[in-house]
Amino acid sequence: MPLPRHSDTFTLGSRTVKRLGYGAMQLAGPGVFGPPKDHATALTVLRTAIASGVNHIDTSDFYGPHVTNRLIREALAPYPDDLVIVTKIGARRGEDKSWNPAFSRDELTHAVHDNLRNLGLDVLEVVNLRVMFSPHGAAEGSIEAPLTVLADLQRQGLVRHIGLSNVTPTQVAEGQKICPIVCVQNHYNVAHRGDDALIDSLARDGIAYVPYFPLGGFTPLQSSTLSEVAQRLDATPMQVAIAWLLQRAPNMLLIPGTSSMTHLHENLAAAKLQLPDDAIRALNAIAAPVGAASVTSV
Numbered sequence: 166m167p168l169p170r171h172s173d174t175f176t177l178g179s180r181t182v183k184r185l186g187y188g189a190m191q192l193a194g195p196g197v198f199g200p201p202k203d204h205a206t207a208l209t210v211l212r213t214a215i216a217s218g219v220n221h222i223d224t225s226d227f228y229g230p231h232v233t234n235r236l237i238r239e240a241l242a243p244y245p246d247d248l249v250i251v252t253k254i255g256a257r258r259g260e261d262k263s264w265n266p267a268f269s270r271d272e273l274t275h276a277v278h279d280n281l282r283n284l285g286l287d288v289l290e291v292v293n294l295r296v297m298f299s300p301h302g303a304a305e306g307s308i309e310a311p312l313t314v315l316a317d318l319q320r321q322g323l324v325r326h327i328g329l330s331n332v333t334p335t336q337v338a339e340g341q342k343i344c345p346i347v348c349v350q351n352h353y354n355v356a357h358r359g360d361d362a363l364i365d366s367l368a369r370d371g372i373a374y375v376p377y378f379p380l381g382g383f384t385p386l387q388s389s390t391l392s393e394v395a396q397r398l399d400a401t402p403m404q405v406a407i408a409w410l411l412q413r414a415p416n417m418l419l420i421p422g423t424s425s426m427t428h429l430h431e432n433l434a435a436a437k438l439q440l441p442d443d444a445i446r447a448l449n450a451i452a453a454p455v456g457a458a459s460v461t462s463v
């Protein structure tokens with residue numbers, strides 16, 4: 166007998182959000198730098214996402230920099246009551262479009278105030294500390310100093326909840342000793358499964374896992390298995406990639422990014438796609454699972 170589907174909502178801090186949200190990074194210009202290629206379309210994408218029921222948007226002031234936050238404010242303020250905007254701090258952009266760590270107390274404090282101003286908010290609902298110890302992904306190192314600064318900003322009432330991004334399980338455990346962690350945002354998708362064990366342990370603790378690059382990011386996923394399953398289910402490969410993530414774990418919150426109205430409609434429609442068990446088994450075989458349970462049919 167098939168197991169029941171996961172709920173289409175999950176807890177994020179003190180709010181309940183739909184598990185299919187929207188990531189705003191793709192709205193900035195090429196290289197996530199400068200203005201969008203089409204300002205009017207960027208506003209329409211944001212407004213359509215909200216009108217379609219999305220109530221979780223992921224952003225950062227280092228997209229542009231400042232571009233996506235200002236677009237979100239222009240398109241959506243005054244914000245709907247149920248909308249949760251999640252931002253992140255811990256990086257700054259160079260003139261050459263580079264991404265640089267920005268972890269000092271001064272930089273983190275400025276980043277929170279920049280996000281508040283550019284989003285037009287009095288308090289940020291969720292702020293992720295984006296860790297940057299290595300340009301190649303999550304890498305070990307203590308996060309105590311920057312997370313203590315963010316926890317201080319939370320105590321000042323500027324930040325309601327704190328999450329972590331680009332972190333190892335050891336850093337998540339370290340972070341949880343410093344302050345409550347409501348979400349973890351790491352690189353994960355059907356072909357990149359290093360966080361399998363972490364996802365399951367966060368699910369047991371009721372903590373949201375938010376994969377970045379759910380569709381492969383700057384090099385969108387390509388896989389004959391994805392294409393075959395998509396063809397069989399009369400869907401697109403990206404819809405299958407989204408559906409696989411939604412069925413992977415109940416605490417998985419999706420933020421696929423797009424600057425295209427066509428892709429936005431396609432991605433949102435994936436919430437209705439239920440993958441049969443044999444399709445999930447085929448998709449599970451795209452990448453070797455790392456750590457704990459991977460084969461799940463809910």
Ligand SMILES: NC(=O)c1ccc[n+]([C@@H]2O[C@H](COP(=O)([O-])OP(=O)(O)OC[C@H]3O[C@@H](n4cnc5c(N)ncnc54)[C@H](OP(=O)(O)O)[C@@H]3O)[C@@H](O)[C@H]2O)c1
Pocket residue numbers: 187188189190191223224253295330331350351376377378379380381382383385403404420421422423424425427428429431432
């Ligand atoms: N914490 C971090 O370090 C971190 C890092 C990266 C991203 N993020 C967050 O995660 C979100 C998601 O990541 P992402 O946007 O980089 O990557 P993604 O969602 O994996 O993929 C986005 C790419 O896929 C394309 N795409 C989207 N929908 C498609 C569809 N239906 N068919 C074909 N192509 C499609 C987009 O191009 P089009 O614009 O042409 O649709 C874009 O090139 C970001 O928006 C950002 O908020 C966080």
